[in-house]
Amino acid sequence: MISTNKIYTTIVIAVFTVLLSFQSYSQNWDIPANKSSKNSYIPFNNETAKAGEAIYTKNCQSCHGNPGKANSLKTLKPVPPDLSEKQTQSRTDGDLFYIITTGRVVMPSFKIVLSEEERWKVIAFIRSYNKSYVQVLSKTDPSKSKLVKIVLDFNAKNNKIRVYAKANEASGVVLLKDAEIMLFANRYFGKLQIDKTLTTNSEGYADFNFPKDLPGDKTGNIDIVVNVNDELYGEIEHQEKLNIGIPTDKPALNEQRAIWNTLLKAPIWIIVTYTSLILLVTLVLLYILNTLRKLKKIGDK
Amino acid sequence: MLDQSKKDKITSDLLGSIRLNYSFMIWMAFLVTSFSICIYAYITQLQNGLAVTGLGDYVSWGIYIANFVFFVATSLIGMLISAVLGLSGAKWAAPLARIAEIIALAFAAVAGLVIVSDMGRPERLIYVFIHARIQSPILWDVTVVTMYVLISALLLYLPLIPDLKICHDKLVKIPNYLRNFYKILSLNWNGSLEQEKIILQSTRILAILIVPVALAIHTVTSWLFASTTRVGWDSTIFGPYFVTGAFVSGCAAVIIAMFFYRNNYKLKDYITEKHFDKMGKLLVLVSLVYLYFNLNEFMVPGYKMKKGDAVHIHDLFAGSHALLFWSVQIFGLVIPILLLLFKKMRKPLPMLVIALFVLFGAWFKRYIIVVPTMEHPFLPIQNVPLNFRIYTPTLTESLITLAPIILVLIIITILSKLFPIIPVQETIDHLEESN
Incomplete structure (x- = not known):
């Protein structure tokens, strides 16, 4: 009896797995309404499309191919669409932005790789293949982002970083509420996101849990990068060095004489052997x- | 003492080849024409880069590098015949020393050019030296190949000095500039004991020096491969494996050259069947050693079948490279060894045929060493067109690969037209000694 049950369970799991995998391959992205209606604060024109093309060539072309040429990478599943086609062009700007930002299955997320401005520029490039497209600009004023001030406050007791976001308007200080906010630590090969993406509360701040064991430099300093995204004030980036990491002093692999090092740091034995043999001959x-x-x-x- | 008439006969026999005749001119015209065609192919590569070849991201070393390894290999024979056999007192090899030395010099000197043909941007060659890293086997290779060319040139030149004097004295019909050329090169040779002693001593020093340098050039060439962790190359016996393989292809090259010189230069009295017999035995010896190394090279990883090695070995033994692999091993190594064990096969004509098989086999063996490994990287190859995965040399690439081979033939032809291919003075001296 047990074995029959087992077989039954296996079949059910297998069927569900197959169904689920089909589900994830479908064209349905389930984009939240507020994301779908989001618009770009960057005007889509020749200039931004051209800047977008450069970003596209570097990050997107290897899979999606050249728009209009139908040369996307057919071996991937699902096949990446040609972005000049109706399937893509019929979506809203917000949809495209959401897809690029979050990614799914074989489509990677560009949330950390590309800044918001870069992502909009890629969309400007994609839209340049649609003659009938008319842009709706967002009411966000990018110049207002300069007014925003980010303040970091580290609490050693609970190892939390509180990030305040305030705008110094002429009329007085405005707290940024419901602004999307991300915290990163700079590492050797890119930015490491700390905690989740949070939104500021009604008092204009968010609390991030900071790990207790993150290595810093010799004195424990860590470069922190904060990325705030507000409906009204746009995208704001802030960098600050905080002494909250574990002091780490590991000599770099290229500091001492080694086979893999430069000529000036070649191992003595190689220099001696090589030169003495040449000298002898x-x-x-x-x-x-x-x-x-x-x-x-x-x-x- | 040898009587004068006999001496004169030897001299005129051995100097007989130094003249312009129709067959030489037709042969040179053929070589130069084919060389020009290959140069045209190279010009298209200079204009369009390595895109004209079958090389790509995965197989970035193709027939150019296989050719380079073959060239360095074949040049090693100079050391074996003129140094090892010479120093060990094997007198039978003396008439062959110059042939071996000319082959060595031509192949070693052109080997450097073969590497340049593999560069998409040859104008950046100077960077190899400006940004040289003393830790890199590539720099060691450049260094030892240069040394080997210099020593080989001297080892060819020094024993030639007495003969150059004879050329100057006896060849009265040749143009004056050529006679002056011989005179300058003969360094006022007068055959005094003092001069003979200098030549003897210096040749001896060079013969000793060339042994480690020659071992180094092919060991370092093998390290270009063995100092990586890639399947098929990651081997501790790659040095000796390459060196013995080199002797095999070098012996074959010398046998082919012997055959042509013997027939075309009418040297049947000087390159005798005895020489072929001895060279045949030498070829069997080095081939057996090479076979032994081959066994090690495939038996040990084949027994363990580590994942990466398994893919590689399956491909060689039963996969896409199997036909070439087994052809090379059977027709280029096993059958020649078996045939050469019979005295009847160690005659000039059968040996020519066998040596051609061995030499072609040796070239394709280098292909088997270089290309399949490149097709089997550790990280899986994904989402690339088929021609990235499987290497197929293009016509242009094949022509560019032929170019250095033709150039070597041109150099050998010119050198053996300018200088007596069998040492004249030495032959006379040996006869006098034995009398």
Whole structure:
């Protein structure tokens, strides 16, 4: 009986797995309404489309191919669409922004790789293939982002970083509420996101849990990067060095003499062996040339 | 003492080849024409870069590098015949020393050019030296190949000095500039004991020096491969494996050259069947050693079948490279060894045929060493067109690969037209000694 049950369970799991995988391959992205209606604060024109093309070539082209050429990478599943096609162009700007930002299955997330401005520029490039497209600009004023001030406050007791976001308007200080906010630590090969993406509360701040064991430099300093995204004030980035990491002093692998190092830091034994062998052969060859000179002299007599 | 008439006969026999005749001119015209075609192919590569070849991201070393390894290999024979056999007192090899030395010099000197043909941007060659890293086997290779070319040139030149004097004295019909050329190169040779002693001593020093340098050039060439962790190359016996393989292809090259010189230069009295017999035995010896190394090279990883090695070995033994692999091993190594064990097969004509098989086999063996490994990287190859995965040399690439081979033939032809291919003075001296 048990074995029959087992087989049954296996079949059910298998069927669900297959169904689920089909589900995830479907065209349905389930984009939240407020994301779908989001608009770009960057005007889509020749200039931004051109900037977007450069970003596209570097990040998107290897899978999506050139728009209009139908040369996307067919071996991927699902096949990445040609972005000039109706399937893509019929979506709202907000949809495209959401898709680029979050990614799914084989489509990677560009949330950390590309800034918001870069993502909109890519969309400007994609839209340049749609003649009938008319842009609706967002009411966000990018110039207002300069007014925003970010303040970090580290609480050593509970290892939390509180991030305040305030705008110094002429009328007084405005707290940024419901602004999307991300915290990163700079690492060797890019930014490491700390905690989740949070939104500021009604008092204009968010609390991030900071890990207790993150290595810093020799004195424990860590470069913190805060990325705030507000409906009205746009995208704001703030960098600050905080002494909250574990002091770490690991000499770099290229500091000492080694096989893999530069010529000036070559191991002594290689330098000695190589040069002495060259010297030896050169001396012998010079000696031989000298004997030939002697030989000629003898003949001269 | 040898009587004068006999001496004169030897001299005229051995100097007989130094003249312009129709067959030489037709042969040179053929070589130069084919070389020009190959140069045209190279010009298209200079204009369009390595895109004209079958090389790509995965197989970035193709027939150019296989050719380079073959060239360095074949040049090693100079050391074996003129140094090892010479120093050990094997007198039978003396008439062959110059042939071996000319082959060595030509192949080693052109090997450097073969590497340049593999560069998409040859104008950046100077960077290899400006940004040289003393830790890199590539720099060691450049260094030792240069040394080997210099020593080989001297080892060819020194024993030639007495003969140059004879050329100057006896060849009265040749143009004056050529006679002056011989005179300058002969360094006032007068055959005095003092001069003879200098030549003897210097040749001896060079013969000793060339042994480690020659071992180094092919060991370092093998390290270009063995110092990586890639399947098929990651082997501790790659040095000796390459060196013995080199002797095999070098012996074959010398046998082919012997055959042509013997027939075309009418040297049947000097390159005798005895020489072929001895060279045949030498070829069997080095081939057996090479076979032994081959066994090690495939038996040990084949027994363990580590994941990466397994893919590689399956491909060689039963996969896409199997036909070439087994052809090379059977027709280029096993059958030649078996045939050469019979005295009847160690005659000039059968040996020519066998040596051609061995030499072609040796070239394709280098292909088997270089290309399949490149097709089997550790990280899986994904989402690339088929021609990225499987290497197929293009016509342009094949022509560019032929170019250095033709250049070597041109150099060998010119050198053996300018200088007596069998040492004249040495042959006379040996005869006098034995009398």
